[in-house]
Amino acid sequence: MDEQKTFTCSNFSGQTASCLFTATDEEPRVIEIAVDHVMAEHGFMDTPELRQQITDSLTGG
Numbered sequence: 833m834d835e836q837k838t839f840t841c842s843n844f845s846g847q848t849a850s851c852l853f854t855a856t857d858e859e860p861r862v863i864e865i866a867v868d869h870v871m872a873e874h875g876f877m878d879t880p881e882l883r884q885q886i887t888d889s890l891t892g893g
């Protein structure tokens with residue numbers, strides 16, 4: 833069973849500190865959910881750097 837990771841938007845970036853969005857899933861899936869969220873809600877671009885920052889901010893597992 834793959835480990836579950838949690839993305840917490842308020843942990844991700846100072847720009848999203850007040851955002852209450854969280855998602856928990858297997859790591860590749862939670863990264864996709866997080867990318868979709870920060871693009872739609874916070875205006876981020878989908879870049880390798882963004883995905884690395886999201887990966888670094890994941891907790892749990």
Ligand SMILES: [Zn+2]
Pocket residue numbers: 841842848851852853869870873874
């Ligand atoms: Zn957010």
